[in-house]
Amino acid sequence: MATGVKRDILRTVIVLSVITLVAGILLSVVFQITRITPEEERQRVYKKLNAIYLAPNGYVEVESRPGESVEAFYKADGEDYYIVISNGAGYKGFIQLFVSFEGTELVRITVGNNSDTPGIKEDVFKESYLSQFHGDIYEKDYSQANFDAVAGATYTSGGVIAAARNAVTFYKNYLESKTPEQMLLEKLNGMHEARNGWVKIETDAQYVNGMYRAVGEDYYIVRSTGNGYRSEKRGGARIELYVLFSGRQILGVEMGEHEESQGRSGVARVLSDEYLAQFKVNIDNVVFKYKDEGSFDFDTTAEATYTQNGILEAVTIAVNAYKAYLGG
Amino acid sequence: MNRILGNLKNGLVTQNPIFRLALGMCPTLAITTSVMNGLGMGLATTFVLVFSNLLISLMRKVIPDKIRIPAFIVVIATFVTIVEMVMNKFMFDLYEQLGVFIALITVNCIVFARAESYASANPVFDSAVDGFAVGLGFTVALCLMGLVRELLAFGTAFGFTVLGDWFPRISIFARPAGGFLTLGLLMAAFNAVYNKVEKALKARREAHAERQTVEAEAV
Numbered sequence: 350m351a352t353g354v355k356r357d358i359l360r361t362v363i364v365l366s367v368i369t370l371v372a373g374i375l376l377s378v379v380f381q382i383t384r385i386t387p388e389e390e391r392q393r394v395y396k397k398l399n400a401i402y403l404a405p406n407g408y409v410e411v412e413s414r415p416g417e418s419v420e421a422f423y424k425a426d427g428e429d430y431y432i433v434i435s436n437g438a439g440y441k442g443f444i445q446l447f448v449s450f451e452g453t454e455l456v457r458i459t460v461g462n463n464s465d466t467p468g469i470k471e472d473v474f475k476e477s478y479l480s481q482f483h484g485d486i487y488e489k490d491y492s493q494a495n496f497d498a499v500a501g502a503t504y505t506s507g508g509v510i511a512a513a514r515n516a517v518t519f520y521k522n523y524l525e526s527k528t529p530e531q532m533l534l535e536k537l538n539g540m541h542e543a544r545n546g547w548v549k550i551e552t553d554a555q556y557v558n559g560m561y562r563a564v565g566e567d568y569y570i571v572r573s574t575g576n577g578y579r580s581e582k583r584g585g586a587r588i589e590l591y592v593l594f595s596g597r598q599i600l601g602v603e604m605g606e607h608e609e610s611q612g613r614s615g616v617a618r619v620l621s622d623e624y625l626a627q628f629k630v631n632i633d634n635v636v637f638k639y640k641d642e643g644s645f646d647f648d649t650t651a652e653a654t655y656t657q658n659g660i661l662e663a664v665t666i667a668v669n670a671y672k673a674y675l676g677g
Numbered sequence: 678m679n680r681i682l683g684n685l686k687n688g689l690v691t692q693n694p695i696f697r698l699a700l701g702m703c704p705t706l707a708i709t710t711s712v713m714n715g716l717g718m719g720l721a722t723t724f725v726l727v728f729s730n731l732l733i734s735l736m737r738k739v740i741p742d743k744i745r746i747p748a749f750i751v752v753i754a755t756f757v758t759i760v761e762m763v764m765n766k767f768m769f770d771l772y773e774q775l776g777v778f779i780a781l782i783t784v785n786c787i788v789f790a791r792a793e794s795y796a797s798a799n800p801v802f803d804s805a806v807d808g809f810a811v812g813l814g815f816t817v818a819l820c821l822m823g824l825v826r827e828l829l830a831f832g833t834a835f836g837f838t839v840l841g842d843w844f845p846r847i848s849i850f851a852r853p854a855g856g857f858l859t860l861g862l863l864m865a866a867f868n869a870v871y872n873k874v875e876k877a878l879k880a881r882r883e884a885h886a887e888r889q890t891v892e893a894e895a896v
Contacts, residue, residue, distance in 0.1 A: 361744050368736075368748055372755040379759050383766035393769060462773065467710050467830075467851040 398423055398432055401447050401459045408432070411523075418515035420445070422523070427539050433520055437511030439465045440504035448516035453524070454485050458513060465505045473505045482513045491517045537561055540593045540601055541568045554670035556663075558589065558605075569594045569674075572605060573667035577659030578616075579608040588659040592628070592667035602628045602664060609659075615652025619660060628664050632672065637665040681806050688810025694787045695818035695860070696867040701787040704778045705819060706856035712835050715823030717771040718778060719816025721764065723809065725756045725782050730796040730808035737797045749792045750783070757783045787815060818863075825859050826850045 391410075398408050404425035411431070412422040420434040431450045436443040445461030458479040463470065472478065481496055491514050498506035527535075537547050543563035547570075550560040558572040571592045579585030589605030602625040609616050618624060638661070694700045701722075708714045729752050733740075740748045761779045764772040772779070782788060791811055796804040827833055830851035832840035849855040 357741065357743075361741050364740055365744060365748065365751075368740075368751050372751055375755060376758055376762075379762055383762040385766060464776070469848070469852070471848070 394421070394423075397447065397461070401432060401457065402430055402449060404428060404430065418512070419519045422519070427542065429539065431520065433516040434461065435512045435516035435519065437508040437513075437515060439463055439470075439508030440502075441465050444505065444508035444512055446509065446512040446516060448482075448513060448520075450486070450520050453487055455483055455489075455513075455517065458482055458509075460509075463508075465502075465508070469502045470505045472499045473502050473509055478506075479509070482517075486517050486521055533559075536591060536603075536605070537570055540570060540591060540603060543568065550674060552670055552674065554666065554673060556587070556666050557670045560670060560674065567595050568600075569671060571667035571670050573663045573670065575659035575662030575664075575666065576655075577607060577609050578653070578655035580659070588656070588663055590625075590660065590663040590667065592664060592671075594632075594671050597632050599629050599632060599664075599668070602626075607659075609653075609656050616656050619653045619656045625660070632668050637661075637668045680803065684803065684806045685810045685813070688807065688812070688814040689817065690814070690871065692811070693814040693818060693867070694811055695815060695822075696864050697871070698787075698790075699864075700790060701785050701815060702860075704781065704785065705822065705860065706853060708775055708778050709819055709822040709826055709856060709859075710830070710851050711774075711827045711833075712820055712823040713771065714774055715819035715821075716816065717764075717768070717775055719812070719819045721760045721775075721779060722782055722785060722788065722815055723812025724760055725753060726788055726791060726808035726812040726815075727805050728756045728808075729753045729788060730791055730804040731801060733792045733796040734799060734801045734804035740797075745793075745797060749789065749797075753788055753792065754783045787811060821863060822856070822859055825863065826855060830855065 395408055398404070402425065406426035406428075408423045409426050410421065411424050418435055418437070420436060422434070423432045424430070425432075429452050433448045433450070434445065435448055436445050438444075441464040444463040444465060447459040447461055448455060449457040449459075460474045460479075478497075478499060482491075493510060493514065496506075496510045496513075498510070534547065537543070541563060543566060545564035545566075547561045548564055550562055550569075552560045554560075556574045558574060560572070561570045562568070571594070572589065573592065574587035574589050577585075577588040580587045585608040586606065588607040588609060591603045591605055592599060593601040593603075603622075604620055604625070607620070609620065688694075690697075692698055695702075695705055704718055704722075708718050729749070732752050733749060736748075736752075757780065760782070761772075764775075764779060791808055795807050799807070824834055828839060829847045830849075832838060832844050832846055847855075850859060
């Protein structure tokens with residue numbers, strides 16, 4: 350009898366051991382085949398980010414796991430476009446939001462993972478509801494009381510409001526914690542990603558805030574200013590431009606600090622990338638003049654004359670400073 | 678061949694796990710908010726059913742009766758984990774949609790019922806066919822539920838808009854209450870048709886038998 354019981358126990362142990370051993374081996378083989386590499390994990394996130402905003406140069410992770418309510422923070426490479434992945438407590442766990450910022454403006458909110466109730470949450474996740482968060486983060490008041498909750502979906506609304514506010518708070522902190530040097534470096538690298546960094550070139554050219562050279566490369570950026578509407582008429586700051594040169598070619602022109610009113614359509618057009626793109630020329634083939642120095646080689650519009658003059662002046666100053674540096 | 682067809686009929690109609698046996702209610706109500714979810718869950722369960730039935734049938738004479746339940750669970754859980762890993766790697770969107778319900782296939786009573794009542798007492802091939810047939814029946818039922826709920830709640834099928842803005846979206850069908858309602862109505866319709874067809878077939882069989890008796894008597 351005792352021998353029979355012992356045999357039963359032994360058989361049970363052997364059978365269960367064999368089954369679990371085979372299962373373990375099988376699972377480890379499948380695990381090796383289906384393992385998600387860190388690269389694939391990153392690609393999944395980038396796929397989601399590109400579905401929100403297609404960044405031509407892709408995204409770079411600015412900060413990983415920056416905090417409890419912020420999962421990740423990405424920047425469109427070479428652009429002033431940021432996405433904060435934040436979360437807020439909804440009805441059934443956390444609601445994940447992809448909050449996009451352009452400069453100081455919240456431009457888009459996309460809903461990510463969540464487990465809130467289908468059929469109810471859709472009213473909160475609609476663009477018409479999410480657009481209430483859009484706007485300049487320094488002008489808009491992001492207090493909880495300033496946002497509406499959808500009737501019947503109070504918890505989901507609360508989760509979205511909390512996640513949006515978390516993203517804004519984080520992004521504000523990020524912007525404010527940057528030193529001017531960091532912001533300048535980001536701006537320069539945004540125009541051209543220098544492999545070995547940037548070095549400042551001494552210049553005594555008037556109205557030039559700085560001239561920089563990419564170490565070991567033929568790329569230069571001149572930070573020049575021109576007299577715009579505010580500076581001419583209201584005693585405000587001059588319009589600042591960043592002009593990227595390589596050889597005898599202007600590769601790009603971007604706006605820096607200025608006080609021109611973007612609310613006016615004519616001014617907005619003149620400050621736009623499309624307008625500034627006309628300056629991407631060979632500096633030897635075009636005459637650079639400004640104000641009353643004669644006819645321009647560039648497009649002008651009847652609107653925003655002062656702002657246009659300021660931009661033309663800043664570009665001309667940059668070109669002259671660059672030519673002087675090259676000795677041409 | 679007849680045995681295979683019989684198994685298929687059994688899994689799809691006579692013993693359809695959802696509409697006839699009312700098994701696997703948890704994923705049925707939870708994930709059928711869209712056809713794609715239903716299809717994904719159905720196919721995942723079918724894979725687990727086929728391979729767990731196959732393996733359990735293969736080992737039916739080796740596994741001692743006293744430990745058959747933990748042994749079945751280890752086998753089923755292994756295949757569920759494989760499905761989960763494969764889905765995570767190759768069908769990530771669907772994997773995110775189905776969430777925890779993939780892991781819960783392990784304790785799905787359909788899988789366990791087939792292992793216990795069929796695979797542990799039948800040959801390997803028959804058990805695999807049985808798993809496939811029951812899985813197919815489960816998949817069809819889930820897709821049907823998903824189709825009705827997705828159409829009524831969102832006006833779409835497989836994510837494509839079918840019913841325009843003229844159709845008022847009935848959001849309750851995307852919620853658990855709508856799941857129960859859809860299940861009840863589909864179950865009633867399925868059984869009404871099934872009973873009617875069965876009755877007609879029975880009447881035809883009886884008439885045929887009676888005719889044969891009369892002919893035999895006449896001879």
